[in-house]
Amino acid sequence: MLNFSSSEPLTSWTLNNQPEISAATEATTTEVANPAELAKQVNELAAGSHDLGIMHLILNEGDAILKLTFLILVLMSLYSWTVIIYRAIMIYVVSAKSKQHLKILNSSAYPSYEVAYQAMQGNSPIKELVGAALNSEQQYTQAQGALSQAIDYAEYLQRNIRYGLEKTTNSQDGGLSVLATIGATAPFIGLFGTVWGIYRALLSISATGNANIATIAGPIGEVLVATAFGLFVAIPAVLCYNVFIRRNRVYARSLDGFAHDLYNSFLMQSKK
Structure with a gap:
């Protein structure tokens, strides 16, 4: 038979043992909270360890071939x-000088091409064409005998003006072939880095026997960076190449019209 009698009241026992219960509760709470806090710290450390920058990927994760690929892309970008x-x-500069020299030619303050040519400051395609026409007239006049018998003045003038026009238009296209080459090849160089990074990732998986994040994070990062960098190099080169080519074609047509007018003007002067 149960005996409910006790020398110590129940209320007294509860009050006396309350600190022990509180301590046990706190210990239990601490034991439950510690794993969560530990997991949080581990996740933060893991996130920090995988926060790989571009320079870290190139310098620390990449091999010699990948570093060479990025070096080529950097040089291509700088050159482009x-x-x-x-x-x-x-x-x-050429557009500003051409407008200035055309204004001099159309001004009544310069009665002849010789005076207008001497008044032109700096260089421009307009000045080069006028200089070619003046040199043709001077050379043909000085060599009247043999030169006049070998070739007509109109043909001689046309050849010299045409040569000056081709020389001017070719100088306007300087460096554009390099832009076209960079725009065409940079994506494929970046693609090579992509393929090489995938190859290294597969080698890492086969060497370790498991495809975890730690094994493939570096190579996959290299893959993404190589592809993006190849496009970063190619896109500005292609866009600017198209803009420059279109501008040069328009300017070449205007120069061709000016050269035709210049030829007719010198030819009419020779017949006076």
């Missing part, structure tokens, strides 16, 4: 941007 900036500056 050098050509782009230089071409843009030259287009602006």
Whole structure:
């Protein structure tokens, strides 16, 4: 038979043992909270260890072949941007000088081509064509005997103006073939880096026997960076190449019209 009698009241026992219960509860809570906190710290460390920058991927994760691939892409990018900036500056300078020299030719303050040519400051395709026409007239006049018997003045003038026109238009296209080459080859060089990174990832998987994140994170990162960098190099080169080519074609047509008018003007002067 149960005996409910006790020398110590129940209320007294509960109050006396409350600190022990609280301590046990706190210990249990600590034991439950510690794994969660530990898991959080592990996740933070893991995230930090996989936060790989581009330079880290190239310098620490890549091999010699991948580093060479990125070096080629960097050099191509630097060269293409050098050509782009230089071409843009030259287009602006040539356009400004051409407008200035055309204004001098159309001005009544310069009665002849010789005076207008001497007044032109700097270089432009307009000045080069006028200089070619003036040299043709001077050379043909000085060599009246043999030269006049061998070739007609109109044909001689046309050849010299045409030669000056071709020389001018060719100088406007300088460096554009390099932009076209970079725009065509840079994506394939980046693709080579992609294929090589996948190959290295497969080698890592076969060597370790398991396809976990730690094994393939570096090579896969190299794959993505190589592809993106190849496109980064190619896209500006292709866009600027198309812009420059279109501008040069329009400018070449305007120069061709000016050369035709210049030829007719010198030919009419020779008949006076």
